[in-house]
Amino acid sequence: MPLLEVRQLSKVFGGVKAVQNVSFSIDAGIVYSVIGPNGAGKTTLFNLITGVYTPSEGEIVLDGENLAGKSPNELARRGVARTFQNLQVCMNMSALENVMVGAHLRLDRNLIKAALRFPGLVGRDRQLRAEAAELMDFVGLEKYVGARADCMPYGALKRLEIARALAMKPRLLFLDEPAAGLNPKETLEVDELVRKVADSGVTVVLVEHDMKMVMNLSDRILVLDYGKKLAEGTGEEVRRNPDVIAAYLGAHA
Numbered sequence: 001m002p003l004l005e006v007r008q009l010s011k012v013f014g015g016v017k018a019v020q021n022v023s024f025s026i027d028a029g030i031v032y033s034v035i036g037p038n039g040a041g042k043t044t045l046f047n048l049i050t051g052v053y054t055p056s057e058g059e060i061v062l063d064g065e066n067l068a069g070k071s072p073n074e075l076a077r078r079g080v081a082r083t084f085q086n087l088q089v090c091m092n093m094s095a096l097e098n099v100m101v102g103a104h105l106r107l108d109r110n111l112i113k114a115a116l117r118f119p120g121l122v123g124r125d126r127q128l129r130a131e132a133a134e135l136m137d138f139v140g141l142e143k144y145v146g147a148r149a150d151c152m153p154y155g156a157l158k159r160l161e162i163a164r165a166l167a168m169k170p171r172l173l174f175l176d177e178p179a180a181g182l183n184p185k186e187t188l189e190v191d192e193l194v195r196k197v198a199d200s201g202v203t204v205v206l207v208e209h210d211m212k213m214v215m216n217l218s219d220r221i222l223v224l225d226y227g228k229k230l231a232e233g234t235g236e237e238v239r240r241n242p243d244v245i246a247a248y249l250g251a252h253a
């Protein structure tokens with residue numbers, strides 16, 4: 001049985017069909033990428049699966065349970081974590097505290113309650129602190145363990161988001177453009193990190209415009225165009241698909 005099964009998923013905003021009847025499944029342990037031209041519906045699809053949007057139609061089945069319409073918090077407790085296209089780091093907290101927020105989201109039923117309780121928990125919970133420091137080490141941010149978030153460079157903040165998502169101990173991690181805005185060296189580092197995360201047993205779903213990174217990392221690729229599924233398969237299959245070449249890769253060839 002696949003870890004995630006998306007069935008006939010649709011999202012309509014007013015008159016815009018952002019996602020139309022999209023179905024696919026993701027096996028545990030793979031890197032699965034979603035690509036497509038600007039406006040193809042990638043972010044909307046992410047927002048649907050991670051509970052930010054409620055689907056207009058369709059099912060999102062994780063381990064046999066339909067999660068369509070559940071909140072991001074409920075999904076987090078079922079092992080679904082994500083990062084965002086635009087950084088969502090709390091700049092008035094330390095790097096370590098940002099990572100600890102991920103653990104609190106995992107542990108607490110109520111997101112607001114978690115935020116309110118946070119100052120008290122910082123002092124008490126040594127274990128979460130150690131866990132967060134370990135994750136910072138895992139993503140290559142060991143030198144920023146004592147840093148304030150607002151003193152960190154952009155590339156490091158992108159990795160900090162990944163550490164925070166990992167603190168939720170996800171089974172399924174959604175990365176929305178983890179290499180956006182990074183230089184080639186930083187992109188390569190994120191590429192290596194995503195591989196490391198996948199090797200640690202977390203199933204990764206990636207939206208990324210950097211085709212080299214997508215082709216390097218992905219076990220399977222879903223191609224969206226105008227909200228519809230255009231193709232799905234291995235990198236090689238997708239690259240050779242005439243519809244994909246015409247609609248998307250052709251523009252880069």
Ligand SMILES: Nc1ncnc2c1ncn2[C@@H]1O[C@H](COP(=O)(O)OP(=O)(O)OP(=O)(O)O)[C@@H](O)[C@H]1O
Nearest residue numbers: 013016017018036037038039040041042043044045
């Ligand atoms: N909240 C919203 N309200 C109205 N329309 C929306 C909303 N979000 C997305 N759309 C529309 O849905 C379509 C898909 O947008 P989406 O952002 O999902 O595409 P994308 O593939 O992620 O694009 P990009 O690569 O530029 O990030 C677009 O036509 C967009 O304008």
